[in-house]
Amino acid sequence: xxxxxxDSIVFLIRNHLRVMDKGWIAGLGWRFSYCNESFFVxxxxxxxxxxxxxxxxxxEGSGFVLLQxxxxxxxxxxxxxxxxxTNWESPKTAREQTRVAFKRHGRAYMIPPVNVFPxxxxxxRPLNELTDPPFEWWIPLAERQARAQASVTQDEQAADS
Amino acid sequence: xIEIRGEELCSTLEAFxxxxxxxxxxxxxxxxxxxxxxxxxxxxxLLDDRLVD
Numbered sequence: 001x002x003x004x005x006x007d008s009i010v011f012l013i014r015n016h017l018r019v020m021d022k023g024w025i026a027g028l029g030w031r032f033s034y035c036n037e038s039f040f041v042x043x044x045x046x047x048x049x050x051x052x053x054x055x056x057x058x059x060e061g062s063g064f065v066l067l068q069x070x071x072x073x074x075x076x077x078x079x080x081x082x083x084x085x086t087n088w089e090s091p092k093t094a095r096e097q098t099r100v101a102f103k104r105h106g107r108a109y110m111i112p113p114v115n116v117f118p119x120x121x122x123x124x125r126p127l128n129e130l131t132d133p134p135f136e137w138w139i140p141l142a143e144r145q146a147r148a149q150a151s152v153t154q155d156e157q158a159a160d161s
Numbered sequence: 162x163i164e165i166r167g168e169e170l171c172s173t174l175e176a177f178x179x180x181x182x183x184x185x186x187x188x189x190x191x192x193x194x195x196x197x198x199x200x201x202x203x204x205x206x207l208l209d210d211r212l213v214d
Contacts, residue, residue, distance in 0.1 A: 045171040046171055047174050047177055062165065062166050063170065063177050063180065065181055123185075124181050126174070136178075141176075
């Protein structure tokens, strides 16, 4: 009985919480996982300009998804809790040094304003990540296009009335 | 590192976002740690060299 209960709970968690459900992904608790490992995911593509942290330095025709197991950060001094604070003048931690290096090269990236932040918006960043709203890549393209069209229609109707 | 190959899949943010969504969803669906893992879907994924390399 206990085994059945445990199996059922595990099944529910794996099939209803960890899968790529749109609503779940945008939340605080979601993190991409594979083989029971959680990953830090970042994505790079030619559509990003030279001012972006996801710039491809002239590579064309290909984009990349970088999957870094969270445990790999344990090999570097990055396992401390994330923080929105950065000592820009005198960076001490690896996190601060990374932020300063990107900024110095004209590719400052959006730093989450709070300690605990949803992971999904950081995977595919907007083209201008310091000013643009989060890009909702987890919503299927057709659905995003339909929403955009509905918004335009709504604006046109508002302008007409 | 996963390469998404093809101009049409990564030249705009809209297209690229959709490509990343499909890649991560594909990986999630075939997650060997997941209850729904079946070998056939993994084989199918390996054959789909257009999107995932």
